Amino acid sequence: MNSSVAHxxxxxxxxxxxxxxxxxxxxxxxxxxxxxxxxxxxxxxxxPVDVELLEPSDPDSPVAKFLAKRGPGIHHICYRVxxxxxxxxxxxxxxxxxxxxxxxxxxxGRRIAFLHPKSTNGILLELTx
Ligand code: ZN
Numbered sequence: 001m002n003s004s005v006a007h008x009x010x011x012x013x014x015x016x017x018x019x020x021x022x023x024x025x026x027x028x029x030x031x032x033x034x035x036x037x038x039x040x041x042x043x044x045x046x047x048p049v050d051v052e053l054l055e056p057s058d059p060d061s062p063v064a065k066f067l068a069k070r071g072p073g074i075h076h077i078c079y080r081v082x083x084x085x086x087x088x089x090x091x092x093x094x095x096x097x098x099x100x101x102x103x104x105x106x107x108x109g110r111r112i113a114f115l116h117p118k119s120t121n122g123i124l125l126e127l128t129x
Contacts, residue, residue, distance in 0.1 A: 004080045006128050007050035011066050011075040015042050015055045036107040039063040078126035088113050
């Protein structure tokens with residue numbers, strides 16, 4: 001099994017403000033912004049792991065609701081697994097609560113599926129391959 005952390009998603013109120021740390025202090029080159037799940041997403045590469053800054057573009061989006069409830073912070077962690085279909089099926093068989101019953105396309109066209117934080121120790125988990 002070849003698993004790794006793919007990225008960490010951080011909910012921010014303003015990508016422009018957040019980039020003053022990542023771009024101006026750390027000297028990282030942000031990706032072009034893209035839209036997914038009602039949020040604008042900018043990625044920063046920390047070796048093989050990305051940090052995704054998530055700024056809501058839709059007030060009803062999951063990221064907007066997260067910000068309203070908890071404020072800025074870590075929104076989710078994405079794990080890379082060898083076989084997404086197989087891992088998702090195993091999660092369901094084992095009784096884990098899934099948000100996506102089947103894999104769907106996320107940012108960058110990657111196949112992803114989310115698991116509910118209620119069954120993963122309070123962390124919204126995204127799986128990709
Ligand atoms: Zn993500």
